[in-house]
Amino acid sequence: MLNRVILIGRLTRDPELRYTTSGIAVATFALAVERPFTNQSGERDVDFIDIVIWRKLAETCANHLGKGRLVAVEGRLQTRSYDDSNGIRRKAVEVVADSVRFLDWPKNTSSSNDYDDQEFNGFDDDIDVPF
Amino acid sequence: MLNRVILIGRLTRDPELRYTTSGIAVATFALAVERPFTNQSGERDVDFIDIVIWRKLAETCANHLGKGRLVAVEGRLQTRSYDDSNGIRRKAVEVVADSVRFLDWPKNTSSSNDYDDQEFNGFDDDIDVPF
Amino acid sequence: MLNRVILIGRLTRDPELRYTTSGIAVATFALAVERPFTNQSGERDVDFIDIVIWRKLAETCANHLGKGRLVAVEGRLQTRSYDDSNGIRRKAVEVVADSVRFLDWPKNTSSSNDYDDQEFNGFDDDIDVPF
Amino acid sequence: MLNRVILIGRLTRDPELRYTTSGIAVATFALAVERPFTNQSGERDVDFIDIVIWRKLAETCANHLGKGRLVAVEGRLQTRSYDDSNGIRRKAVEVVADSVRFLDWPKNTSSSNDYDDQEFNGFDDDIDVPF
DNA sequence: TTTT
DNA sequence: TTTT
Numbered sequence: 322m323l324n325r326v327i328l329i330g331r332l333t334r335d336p337e338l339r340y341t342t343s344g345i346a347v348a349t350f351a352l353a354v355e356r357p358f359t360n361q362s363g364e365r366d367v368d369f370i371d372i373v374i375w376r377k378l379a380e381t382c383a384n385h386l387g388k389g390r391l392v393a394v395e396g397r398l399q400t401r402s403y404d405d406s407n408g409i410r411r412k413a414v415e416v417v418a419d420s421v422r423f424l425d426w427p428k429n430t431s432s433s434n435d436y437d438d439q440e441f442n443g444f445d446d447d448i449d450v451p452f
Numbered sequence: 453m454l455n456r457v458i459l460i461g462r463l464t465r466d467p468e469l470r471y472t473t474s475g476i477a478v479a480t481f482a483l484a485v486e487r488p489f490t491n492q493s494g495e496r497d498v499d500f501i502d503i504v505i506w507r508k509l510a511e512t513c514a515n516h517l518g519k520g521r522l523v524a525v526e527g528r529l530q531t532r533s534y535d536d537s538n539g540i541r542r543k544a545v546e547v548v549a550d551s552v553r554f555l556d557w558p559k560n561t562s563s564s565n566d567y568d569d570q571e572f573n574g575f576d577d578d579i580d581v582p583f
Numbered sequence: 584m585l586n587r588v589i590l591i592g593r594l595t596r597d598p599e600l601r602y603t604t605s606g607i608a609v610a611t612f613a614l615a616v617e618r619p620f621t622n623q624s625g626e627r628d629v630d631f632i633d634i635v636i637w638r639k640l641a642e643t644c645a646n647h648l649g650k651g652r653l654v655a656v657e658g659r660l661q662t663r664s665y666d667d668s669n670g671i672r673r674k675a676v677e678v679v680a681d682s683v684r685f686l687d688w689p690k691n692t693s694s695s696n697d698y699d700d701q702e703f704n705g706f707d708d709d710i711d712v713p714f
Numbered sequence: 715m716l717n718r719v720i721l722i723g724r725l726t727r728d729p730e731l732r733y734t735t736s737g738i739a740v741a742t743f744a745l746a747v748e749r750p751f752t753n754q755s756g757e758r759d760v761d762f763i764d765i766v767i768w769r770k771l772a773e774t775c776a777n778h779l780g781k782g783r784l785v786a787v788e789g790r791l792q793t794r795s796y797d798d799s800n801g802i803r804r805k806a807v808e809v810v811a812d813s814v815r816f817l818d819w820p821k822n823t824s825s826s827n828d829y830d831d832q833e834f835n836g837f838d839d840d841i842d843v844p845f
Numbered sequence: 846t847t848t849t
Numbered sequence: 850t851t852t853t
Binding site for chain 2: 715716720786
């Protein structure tokens with residue numbers, strides 16, 4: 322009845338953009354989210370959390386984000402069952418994002434993904450940059 | 453770097469309480485969380501989310517909660533790899549709760565789990581009842 | 584850039600429903616939110632937080648909620664300056680809710696506010712009942 | 715009963731650090747949080763939200779943060795009544811933070827506040843840096 | 846499969 | 850101005 326997730330972390334890879342047969346854009350990536358505290362061996366554990374994004378926000382993320390970028394993601398936790406390529410039944414738990422904020426800037430300016438066409442994205446297509 | 457999950461839902465079964473070899477209590481249960489909107493077939497989909505609770509809060513939940521009870525859970529999303537009983541590698545995604553609030557009362561008063569010994573539970577052992 | 588508030592508490596009074604000159608509905612009420620821990624004198628302090636709701640969700644809340652009802656509110660913190668009736672400049676800090684979930688049922692069935700016309704409310708008009 | 719606020723924004727001024735008569739550190743600052751959407755005049759409104767931080771985290775923030783710095787703050791909304799310097803009764807609404815994450819780096823290296831003594835801060839003294 |  |  323209430324389901325809210327807020328994460329800050331870095332993309333482990335470039336977003337993948339796909340389209341449903343009905344033409345709806347879906348972007349997926351994983352977020353590396355460091356735990357606040359160090360473990361017994363003095364390191365910070367990291368949680369790798371799958372993010373799913375729909376529609377225009379999916380395309381904006383695919384166009385502007387890349388591996389290593391720092392983002393804040395808001396969304397809801399979703400569970401889903403599927404059969405993997407070996408026919409094994411698996412449960413997916415992922416965050417369906419309704420908002421993604423960019424918290425840093427691209428490392429090099431030669432990237433094909435940059436901020437040229439940053440624009441307002443409507444209500445559930447909520448994006449922002451950190452200045 | 454920031455990882456916060458807030459859920460309201462109902463327990464799909466009674467909590468399971470176990471202890472680590474070093475004697476720390478761990479409770480687990482799943483929460484059924486209805487999506488806010490109906491799907492194409494007019495029904496509300498439900499996400500089943502695994503919850504993990506440690507220490508004194510684990511024991512309080514095991515003592516007072518049961519299948520069907522309505523709770524608000526606050527915690528963080530955690531990912532974990534393990535091999536299932538068939539030796540298949542799986543990824544667990546669960547919410548490690550640091551706060552659980554009881555939002556309703558037990559259905560029948562003959563339950564062994566009731567509110568007799570409700571008490572304050574310390575900082576990360578945060579529990580409350582709705583009145 | 585990110586602004587999220589999630590509260591569970593009880594209405595301190597019936598919602599007030601007003602309309603802007605352009606005809607948009609606005610409901611306001613205050614939420615009594617108990618702190619999780621008791622203070623030095625053994626009591627729980629309570630925070631009284633002003634809630635503002637717009638459009639259809641405002642009307643749904645005005646129709647179905649009343650003093651004492653338990654709700655979960657999601658929204659954003661908003662600040663606003665105004666002059667009070669004595670001409671003193673004041674700063675209002677309130678939560679603009681985009682989602683309200685009803686977590687209990689009306690105490691008596693003779694109330695004019697009930698669940699007769701409960702219905703789905705669109706994306707930013709997000710309402711639900713606890714069963 | 716549940717009270718959670720998560721904000722990302724920039725400090726409008728350097729933190730002020732004070733001590734209670736019993737010697738407990740308290741830091742205060744305001745956070746400028748841009749709204750996600752532009753208003754009728756095409757600008758983004760900004761909410762100015764007062765933040766209060768206690769104990770060791772207060773000192774860490776006072777030592778390392780300054781005007782303009784970007785942070786993620788987690789905490790709870792608190793209300794409080796007081797009389798201002800003119801004897802006018804006022805209501806303060808502020809966020810008591812239990813976690814502050816630094817999301818950028820100091821603008822110039824000549825600042826007296828830097829990252830020399832960054833360290834782990836215990837459970838409710840939760841601080842982190844973005845790399 | 847994993848980010849700085 | 851304050852809820853159970």
